[in-house]
Amino acid sequence: xxxxxxxxxxxxxxxxxxxxxxxxxxxxxxxxxxxxxxxxxxxxxxxxxxxxxxxxxxxxxxxxxxxxxxxxxxxxxxxxxxxxxxxxxxxxxxxxxxxxxxxxxxxxxxxxxxxxxxxxxxxxxxxxxxxxxxxxxxxxxxxxxxxxxxxxxxxxxxxxxxxxxxxxxxxxxxxxxxxxxxxxxxxxxxxxxxxxxxxxxxxxxxxxxxxxxxxxxxxxxxxxxxxxxxxxxxxxxxxxxxxxxxxxxxxxxxxxxxxxxxxxxxxxxxxxxxxxxxxxxxxxxxxxxxxxxxxxxxxxxxxxxxxxxxxxxxxxxxxxxxxxxxxxxxxxxxxxxxxxxxxxxxxxxxxxxxxxxxxxxxxxxxxxxxxxxxxxxxxxxxxxxxxxxxxxxxxxxxxxxxxxxxxxxxxxxxxxxxxxxxxxxxx
DNA sequence: TCTGGGGTCCTAGGACCC
DNA sequence: TCTGGGGTCCTAGGACCC
Numbered sequence: 001x002x003x004x005x006x007x008x009x010x011x012x013x014x015x016x017x018x019x020x021x022x023x024x025x026x027x028x029x030x031x032x033x034x035x036x037x038x039x040x041x042x043x044x045x046x047x048x049x050x051x052x053x054x055x056x057x058x059x060x061x062x063x064x065x066x067x068x069x070x071x072x073x074x075x076x077x078x079x080x081x082x083x084x085x086x087x088x089x090x091x092x093x094x095x096x097x098x099x100x101x102x103x104x105x106x107x108x109x110x111x112x113x114x115x116x117x118x119x120x121x122x123x124x125x126x127x128x129x130x131x132x133x134x135x136x137x138x139x140x141x142x143x144x145x146x147x148x149x150x151x152x153x154x155x156x157x158x159x160x161x162x163x164x165x166x167x168x169x170x171x172x173x174x175x176x177x178x179x180x181x182x183x184x185x186x187x188x189x190x191x192x193x194x195x196x197x198x199x200x201x202x203x204x205x206x207x208x209x210x211x212x213x214x215x216x217x218x219x220x221x222x223x224x225x226x227x228x229x230x231x232x233x234x235x236x237x238x239x240x241x242x243x244x245x246x247x248x249x250x251x252x253x254x255x256x257x258x259x260x261x262x263x264x265x266x267x268x269x270x271x272x273x274x275x276x277x278x279x280x281x282x283x284x285x286x287x288x289x290x291x292x293x294x295x296x297x298x299x300x301x302x303x304x305x306x307x308x309x310x311x312x313x314x315x316x317x318x319x320x321x322x323x324x325x326x327x328x329x330x331x332x333x334x335x336x337x338x339x340x341x342x343x344x345x346x347x348x349x350x351x352x353x354x355x356x357x358x359x360x361x362x363x364x365x366x367x368x369x370x371x372x373x374x375x376x377x378x379x380x381x382x383x384x385x386x387x388x389x390x391x392x393x394x395x396x397x398x399x400x401x402x403x404x405x406x407x408x409x410x411x412x413x414x415x416x417x418x419x420x421x422x423x424x425x426x427x
Numbered sequence: 428t429c430t431g432g433g434g435t436c437c438t439a440g441g442a443c444c445c
Numbered sequence: 446t447c448t449g450g451g452g453t454c455c456t457a458g459g460a461c462c463c
Contacts, residue, residue: 034431041431059429075431102463188461219437221461248433297430309456344432406429435462444452 003233004117004140004167006108007147008124010087011135011155013104014042017083018073020133021414021422029070033058036252036406037074074407082415086132094124099237107144109237121163140165144235145228148185149175149203176229179203186225191218203229243281243350249274250344255402256295257340260330263292266403267330268323268394270345275319276382278347279375286315287349288322290329295341306333309348313361317353318371319378323394386417 010016014032019025029046033039040056050068052061058072065072084103091098097109110117121138128136139151146166153175154164166172182192184203194217200206206214207229215223224234249270257263267290278285293305308329316322326345362368382389412420 036429036431038430055431057430062429105463186461190460219460221437244434246434250432252431295430342431433463435460437460438458440456442453442455444454445450 002111002142002167004110004113005142005144005147005233005237006110006117006121007101007139007144007151008091008106008108008128008136009139009151009155010084010104011137012042012044013084013134014073014075014080015044015047016134017076017080018071018411019044020083022411025071029068030073031058031065031070032073032075033409034075036254037408038252041075072409074410076411076413078413078416079411083132083134087128087134087136090128090131091124094127097237097239099239100241107147107237110140117167118163118165121165122161125162136162138163140167142167142231143228143233145185145225146231149179149183149229152179152183173204176204176207177202181206184225184229186221186228191222194218243283243352244277245350246346246348247274247277247285247350248344248346249277250291250342251403251405252342253340253403254406257343257401257403258338260334260336262401262403263330263334263340263343264327265394265396265401266343267326267345268392269396270343271322271326272319272391272395273387274345274347275317275322275375276379276387278350279317279353279379282353283350284315284317284353285347285350286312287347288312288325288329289346289348290326290333290343291346292330292333292340292343294338298339301339302337304335304338306335308333309346311349314363315349315351316371318375319392322347323392327394 015030018030018032027046028044029050030044031040031047031052032042034041037058040052040054040058040061043052043054047070050064050070052070064070080103088098088100088106091106091108095108095110099107101107110120113120117140121140125136125138128134137151137155139147139149139154140163141147141150150164150166154160154162166175169175179202180192181187181195181201181203182189184206187195187206195206200209206226209226211223211226214226218225227234251266251270253266257266287309289307289309291305291307294301294303296303310325310329312321312325363371378390412422414420414422
């Protein structure tokens with residue numbers, strides 16, 4: 001029995017989330033910006049048609065936004081996260097084997113279907129739209145990589161009605177020929193330049209290369225991509241969510257920051273968030289890294305960046321300890337006289353909190369128990385009443401420092417905040 | 428004035444050990 | 446002048462992804 005993979009991808013996901021609650025946005029150009037309203041990270045088809053590039057800095061487009069009546073939104077991650085969960089849950093009701101791959105993508109297995117995979121996929125996409133208001137495209141192939149390729153065509157060409165099945169497709173070679181080398185999943189900018197320099201321009205060219213040659217140029221990961229394009233699965237469906245091996249929390253600042261005190265405050269906030277994620281996956285960590293850097297785009301200002309990692313005396317998920325260590329590192333890498341634009345922390349050396357390797361320095365069982373209880377209580381309160389309901393004073397009492405984010409065009413939290421739930425007036 | 432955030436995997440090279 | 450051969454572990458950096 002042959003495995004059939006499908007990739008479900010939400011169309012222009014963040015834009016579609018905004019549209020789901022504001023139909024006035026349909027058929028006009030819409031973009032969503034990154035944190036601090038910095039870059040453009042999602043575009044409606046109308047915005048794409050205006051030539052607005054993914055990742056372009058928003059400030060360079062202000063004029064054209066105005067000229068073309070582009071609707072601009074700050075990113076609203078509570079809304080997108082919740083809408084994503086709705087889509088994934090809906091998929092789970094329709095198909096037994098679902099792998100949530102990213103906030104807007106899921107892989108499915110479509111083996112042993114009673115009907116034709118394409119018909120089945122069309123039905124999925126219709127139901128998802130009906131239940132959540134989010135339009136999706138579905139690509140079907142013998143491997144994940146081929147399903148990805150199919151998905152691009154399903155999305156780009158309306159004649160497919162949002163679904164393309166590449167299995168036993170008579171035009172298979174044509175689709176591969178029309179797939180640029182850099183559009184293959186796993187082949188990025190660097191490798192596509194290299195491959196093109198050898199005349200390998202599209203997925204069909206790539207498919208015809210020898211395993212040995214591809215491995216010698218692109219290591220085993222490239223070889224896996226080759227086999228996948230040739231129809232041999234190297235990547236399976238991963239149903240169980242993986243625990244992260246590293247957790248990063250970092251932000252660019254709303255305005256640049258000079259003082260050690262403000263950096264400490266921002267870092268304490270990032271550490272709190274990272275530690276929350278760490279505990280949520282039932283982990284503890286033994287390595288803590290801190291980094292800071294100035295604004296690399298300001299060529300007129302002196303530049304500085306640095307990072308340092310420390311191994312803690314014993315693995316922990318206890319926020320106050322992590323804040324303390326982060327502050328120690330910061331003091332070592334902080335230099336007076338620079339305008340800092342970004343800082344962050346990374347937790348690594350992650351292991352399960354259930355199998356704690358005790359060391360000579362570990363606190364006694366009584367204290368560990370107490371720390372665990374405090375964290376559990378804090379996480380529970382913040383989970384119930386909203387994040388940051390209680391937090392450490394080190395993270396700043398007034399969230400008004402110049403480091404806090406700018407989000408001047410934020411839509412309401414339609415689905416995750418009672419005060420902002422949309423109201424329908426009947427009369 | 429204004430340029431995101433968060434991950435994974437692989438490899439090479441150094442430190443260290445016997 | 447000549448200076449072993451393996452093995453492991455760790456880290457930094459590069460490539461990729463969304």
